Amino acid sequence: MNTRFILIETSHAGNVGAAARAMKVMGFDDLVLVNPRWDDVLTRQEAVDRASGATDVLAKARAVATLDEALENVTHLCATVMTARDFGPPTRTPREHLAALPAAGGCVGFLFGSERYGMRNEDVYRCHAALRIPVAPDYGSLNLGAAIQVIAYEWRMALGGFSGAAPSPSSTEPADAQAVTGMLQHWEQALIEVGFLDPAAPKKLMPRLNQLFNRAQPTPEEIHILRGVAKAMADAARKAKL
Structure with a gap:
């Protein structure tokens, strides 16, 4: 099962090096930085020093401008929080949540x-x-x-440590986070067209739909169907206005 660690707008170069070290000792090496403070953060001396030998992880890491770019191919995404969010995803301890994931296949993003x-x-x-x-x-x-x-330790233990057998991938892997986001944007426009969503007062409709589809974990084929439904809704609404 693939694993990606994603850091949003990191402001201290040393933390990037510390992240690389924490990942490497648990056997992970896919690190993506979203809009970090320093353009050269992956080669800054503080990052290299704090990596303490995990410079191969830094060399492989990449910086991107947006979260959408970082989520390419990610099929299950976990936030790290101190407080639960209203209308947000369920809040769990790492051990509780990660224990059930290895059989799911795909790519997990933290x-x-x-x-x-x-x-x-x-x-x-x-x-x-x-x-x-x-x-x-x-x-x-x-x-x-x-x-x-x-998080890296708990995930490694959920995967069986370093002696556990690799989990077999699912035959119907869920669509990645980018695909779900694109589908939701399509649905948002369609719901506005049919008059169900008021863009001036959207309330929490889209976050709730986001969580609904995250729980459902639609496949790429199902995402294609849902986008077809959104297109048909919007087309019908436009024709009715003629």
Whole structure:
């Protein structure tokens, strides 16, 4: 099962190196940075020093401009949060949630927010689950490298450690997060066309639909059908207005 660690708007180069080290000791090497503070963050001396030998992970890592680019081929996306979000995905401990994932196949993505402001609600809404690491109630502040290490360890254990057999991929893998996002944008426009969604007062309709489809885990073929439905809805609404 493929695994990707995604860091959004990282502001400290040292944390990128710490992330690479935390990933490598657990056998992972797919690191993507979304709009990091430094264009050259992957080669900055602080990042290289904190990587402590995991420079191969830094060399393979890439920086992209948007979260959509980072989510290519990701079929199950987990946010990391300190507090649950209203209308967001279910909030679980890493051990509780990850234990059931290895049989699902596809690519799992772990999403980490900025050191300065954490995860934005709109990014959390895109996820299938929100992972909250159990910490002391009077001091819950984990630095980014430590949080990545905990998640990487729990995921490695869920996969069977380093001696466990690799899980067999699912014959009907779910569509990736990009496909789901594109379908939801198509549906949003169609719902506006038929008068079901008021763009001036959308409330929480789209985040709720996002969670509905995340729970359903539609396949690429099903995404194609849903986009066909959205197109038919919009076409019918336009004809009715003529």
